[in-house]
Amino acid sequence: MKLITAVIKPHRLDEVKDALQAFGVHGLTLTEASGYGRQRGHTEVYRGAEYTVDLVPKIRIEVLVEDADAEQLMDVVVKAARTGKIGDGKVWSIPVDDAVRVRTGERGPDAL
Amino acid sequence: MPPGILTLAADKVTLSPANTGFMLICSALVMIMTPGLAFFYGGMVRVKSVLNMLMMSFISLGIVTILWVLYGFGLAFGTDSGGFIGWNGNFAGLSGIGLTELWGTSTIPVYVFAIFQLMFAVITPALISGALADRVKFTAWALFIALWVTVVYFPVAHWVWGDGGWLFELKVIDFAGGTAVHINAGAAALGVLLVVGKRIGFKKDPMRPHSLPLVMLGAGLLWFGWFGFNAGSWLGNDDGIGAVAFVNTQVATAAAMLGWLAYEKLRHGSFTTLGAASGAVAGLVAITPACGAVSPLGAIAVGVIAGVLCAMAVNLKYKFGYDDSLDVIGVHLVGGVVGSLLVGLFATGGVQSKAKGLFYGGGFDQLGRQAVGVVCVLLYSLVVSYVLAKVIDLVMGFRVGEDEEVAGIDQAAHAETAYDFTGAGGGTVGRKGPALGEALTKKVDA
Numbered sequence: 436m437k438l439i440t441a442v443i444k445p446h447r448l449d450e451v452k453d454a455l456q457a458f459g460v461h462g463l464t465l466t467e468a469s470g471y472g473r474q475r476g477h478t479e480v481y482r483g484a485e486y487t488v489d490l491v492p493k494i495r496i497e498v499l500v501e502d503a504d505a506e507q508l509m510d511v512v513v514k515a516a517r518t519g520k521i522g523d524g525k526v527w528s529i530p531v532d533d534a535v536r537v538r539t540g541e542r543g544p545d546a547l
Numbered sequence: 548m549p550p551g552i553l554t555l556a557a558d559k560v561t562l563s564p565a566n567t568g569f570m571l572i573c574s575a576l577v578m579i580m581t582p583g584l585a586f587f588y589g590g591m592v593r594v595k596s597v598l599n600m601l602m603m604s605f606i607s608l609g610i611v612t613i614l615w616v617l618y619g620f621g622l623a624f625g626t627d628s629g630g631f632i633g634w635n636g637n638f639a640g641l642s643g644i645g646l647t648e649l650w651g652t653s654t655i656p657v658y659v660f661a662i663f664q665l666m667f668a669v670i671t672p673a674l675i676s677g678a679l680a681d682r683v684k685f686t687a688w689a690l691f692i693a694l695w696v697t698v699v700y701f702p703v704a705h706w707v708w709g710d711g712g713w714l715f716e717l718k719v720i721d722f723a724g725g726t727a728v729h730i731n732a733g734a735a736a737l738g739v740l741l742v743v744g745k746r747i748g749f750k751k752d753p754m755r756p757h758s759l760p761l762v763m764l765g766a767g768l769l770w771f772g773w774f775g776f777n778a779g780s781w782l783g784n785d786d787g788i789g790a791v792a793f794v795n796t797q798v799a800t801a802a803a804m805l806g807w808l809a810y811e812k813l814r815h816g817s818f819t820t821l822g823a824a825s826g827a828v829a830g831l832v833a834i835t836p837a838c839g840a841v842s843p844l845g846a847i848a849v850g851v852i853a854g855v856l857c858a859m860a861v862n863l864k865y866k867f868g869y870d871d872s873l874d875v876i877g878v879h880l881v882g883g884v885v886g887s888l889l890v891g892l893f894a895t896g897g898v899q900s901k902a903k904g905l906f907y908g909g910g911f912d913q914l915g916r917q918a919v920g921v922v923c924v925l926l927y928s929l930v931v932s933y934v935l936a937k938v939i940d941l942v943m944g945f946r947v948g949e950d951e952e953v954a955g956i957d958q959a960a961h962a963e964t965a966y967d968f969t970g971a972g973g974g975t976v977g978r979k980g981p982a983l984g985e986a987l988t989k990k991v992d993a
Contacts, residue, residue: 479755480815482825482861482874486753 436531436544437505441496442468443516443524448494454515458508460498461547468495474521493524499534501544562647563654566783570659576775577666581608581673583768587824588677590761591873593754595955596681597761597965603676603688610692611669616641619668620661622701627711632702651710653782663779664704671700671728675932677873678736681746682952685960687945694935695735699928703727707920719920720900720913722792723780725836725887726924733880734925736871738932743945745870747952754872759820766824770800773831777838781899788839791898795838796831799850803830806854814858822858825878829857832882837890839899848893853885884921891917 443451448465455463469490476489500508505528512526536546585604589597611619618639625635637643641661650660672692679688706712707719707727714726721727748754756762778784778793807826808818833853834846841849861877864870871877889904891914896903902916903909939945946952951959958964 480811480817480819481755481821482877483811483815483858484862484865485815486755488753 436534436547437500437502437528438531439498439500439505439508439512439526439528441498441512441516441524441526442470442493443496443512444518444522445492445494447516447518447523448496451496451512451515454511455496455498455508458504458511460500460508462498464497466495466497468493472522472525491522499531499547501547560649560652560654562649562656563783563785566654566785567656567659569784569789570655570663570779570782573775573779574659574663574666576772577663577670577779578608578772580666580769580772580776581605581670583765583772584670584673585765586761587765587769587828588680588873590758590763590765591677591756591821592680593955594757594965596957597757598957598961598963599685600676600680602685602961603679603683604673606685606689607669607673607692610689611672611696612665614693614696615661615665615668619696619701620664622697623668623704624660624664624709627705627709630711630713630716631706633705633709633711650782654785655782660782663782667724667728667776668696668700668704671724671732672696672735674729674732674875674879675736675739678740678871678875679743680872681956682946683743684943684945684947687939687943690943691739691935691939691945694939695932698935699735699931700727700731703731703924703927707924714920714923717916717919718900718902718913719916720840720890720894720902721836721887721920722839722899723777723835725832725883725890726920729832729835729879729883730887730921730924731883731928733876733878733883734928735932736875737869737880738929738934739936739945740869740871741933742936742940745868746872747949749870750865750868756821759824762821762824766827770827770831773800773835777835781839788899791843792838794843795834795841795846798843799834799838799846799853800827800830802847802850803827803833803854803857804850806830806851807858808854810855810858825861825874826854826858829853829878829882832879833857833886833889836883836887837893840890840894840902840904841898842893842895845889845893845895849886849889852889853882856885857882880925884925887917887921888914891915 469492471489471491476487476491479486479488509526517523533543534546535542581604585601589600592600621635621638622632625633625638627633644657648657650657672695704727706714707721708715773796774793777796778789781789784790804823804826807822811822812818830850830853833849837849857878860881861874892904892906894902894904894913895907902913904913936945947956947959
């Protein structure tokens with residue numbers, strides 16, 4: 436199994452969600468996050484005083500998938516999240532040893 | 548403000564129900580300015596100190612109201628003594644005043660005048676608090692308010708508006724409080740700042756406003772209440788002067804907001820919400836002394852000039868390194884000075900007073916009088932406020948401890964926090980008694 440984590444722009448959430456659903460993903464976990472990449476943050480001005488805001492709002496999506504689907508799923512997320520502008524985010528995958536569905540106790544791929 | 552006459556209920560003046568009702572409404576309007584100011588300031592501070600900011604304004608409603616009734620009204624508007632201070636035993640406790648006894652040559656009861664003026668006395672020290680955000684002991688602040696209104700506000704109100712007050716006799720025009728309220732509060736802010744010092748992290752840590760919607764709400768309430776402040780200051784509207792003041796208040800405020808925003812767009816690239824709110828307040832401040840003396844076109848000029856100058860002035864604190872946290876000096880002192888001096892330029896001579904400004908053929912005479920008023924109130928308030936703050940600092944300390952300031956003054960001073968962001972946990976709701984764990988333990992023990 437793989438855990439796919441995507442950090443995306445908040446306004447791309449609907450597209451990514453729709454794309455994941457169309458792909459057949461049954462569930463996902465979503466977190467409001469903040470951070471910065473190469474673009475850094477932005478500047479805000481209050482009564483002439485400038486503040487550099489490093490951490491910009493992001494959405495973090497996590498999906499557990501079978502190994503065979505991981506590669507394709509990452510492409511799906513990237514395609515849906517992309518605007519072509521700076522700050523579009525990142526997607527990565529990491530191996531997962533095991534998973535358990537809490538309600539039934541099913542393990543491994545059956546728990547997905 | 549029309550002259551108050553010492554012999555109450557002057558001949559040929561009768562109580563006007565219309566003016567009395569109007570003035571009671573105006574008094575209520577001025578009252579809402581203090582909570583409005585609290586929100587204006589409260590939105591500008593960080594989450595950890597918003598309650599303290601609200602309370603620093605709100606407490607003034609408690610303290611000053613009581614002092615005003617006990618002796619403040621007597622000191623400010625009692626029989627003059629040497630042009631400096633007044634006193635009238637009947638005003639102490641508002642106990643010797645007849646229900647229908649009229650205020651001087653006006654057509655409203657003394658009670659109505661007293662409550663209207665009370666609201667001015669309440670908001671003035673509250674204005675000072677914006678300079679002291681996040682870092683002063685609440686008890687020290689409460690004591691400062693009590694002492695400050697007693698030795699600064701009550702006398703200065705007498706100088707400016709009291710019959711026999713020396714600035715009143717000098718014919719300094721201050722329709723609704725440019726000198727007595729705004730310069731007074733702005734100069735006091737500077738005086739206290741010199742004692743209290745900067746916030747920890749000033750110019751290093753981000754200190755962005757935590758809620759601009761609150762700032763806008765506060766500015767809106769201030770604008771709304773200011774109609775009572777200004778239009779009510781003629782104590783009636785038999786001759787239309789109160790209406791002129793109302794119109795000028797609206798016009799100058801609009802112009803100042805646009806002036807501030809235009810400056811901001813040119814200088815920093817955006818029309819900001821905080822700029823709109825601040826510009827409006829700057830316009831309200833500047834038109835306060837002038838709204839009975841200028842024409843609506845003059846009010847536009849006063850507004851634009853004040854909006855731009857105050858927008859420029861708020862940067863002075865970074866230049867000079869004093870932490871006027873919410874720009875009391877940049878907005879109220881500078882706005883008050885600008886408005887008071889512009890009376891000397893734009894007074895038409897056809898409204899509140901016959902005195903004409905420089906641009907209306909009056910020469911430099913009125914401008915000179917206005918300058919005297921500005922400088923004297925500024926210096927008196929600055930020096931006495933500094934001394935008061937210094938004494939309080941020596942006796943009990945004016946600032947909270949470093950730890951408390953860094954952790955947030957709300958919890959330290961009020962045992963409260965403004966917002967619950969967690970949504971989870973929180974313990975027992977709605978009852979006072981042993982904590983759940985405690986009860987459980989007892990049961991198990993039994």
